Amino acid sequence: MDVRLFRRRLLAWGREHRRSFPWRETDDPWRVLVAEVLLQRSRGKTVAKVFEELFRRWPDAAALSRARESSILSVIRSLGLVRRAPALRAMARDVDRRGGVPADTEELLALPGVGRYAANATLVVAFGQRAPVVDGVTARVYRRYLGLASDLPASTDAELWRKVDEATPRGSAREWNWAVLDLASEICLPSRPRCGDCPLVEQCAYGSQVA
Ligand code: SF4
Structure with a gap:
């Protein structure tokens, strides 16, 4: 995984598409x-x-x-x-x-x-601390992007938590977490992900196979 490219592309997309709550x-x-x-x-x-x-x-x-x-x-x-x-x-x-x-x-x-x-x-x-944030929604994005095949619930998938910890940037963990959630909601949909519109498609293990 090119973690710097992953962060750069997702953070840039997140700034443009942030939902308001x-x-x-x-x-x-x-x-x-x-x-x-x-x-x-x-x-x-x-x-x-x-x-x-x-x-x-x-x-x-x-x-x-x-x-x-x-x-x-x-x-x-x-x-x-x-x-x-x-x-x-x-x-x-x-x-x-x-x-x-x-x-x-x-x-x-x-x-x-x-x-x-x-x-x-x-x-x-x-x-404003840095910590991995994993639930069923963010797990979908990370597993597809990283090519992690697992049937474990997100809450107990130790490898997934470790990978998310590696990917989460210091200094912008809040924006990173929001960007992953927003991508999951708008682009990386549960049954039909819109890989053609995704900023991560070139590096994504799943998207690069289907787009
Ligand atoms: S390329 Fe497709 S599967 Fe990969 S993160 Fe983007 S929408 Fe999800």
């Missing part, structure tokens, strides 16, 4: 953390509506920690995350007790409902 317009770690938790298994556009309503009703962790579970559930129900309402409130209580969202992987992973994806995405987006 409320959690991309804030540097509040609490809002970023909540967004990353809600984004697990849910589409950005769907989460955006829920995100706005959630923060309209409970603007910070202290407020959400005092909310009724049934009220939280009524807001997030459209995401199909019924069991996440108690976890969200527990996370709010823990963050409020700590005095804020921790900027540390292990401490983030200790929060209720926070897995490796949400922890690393929060470090990258809210705190």
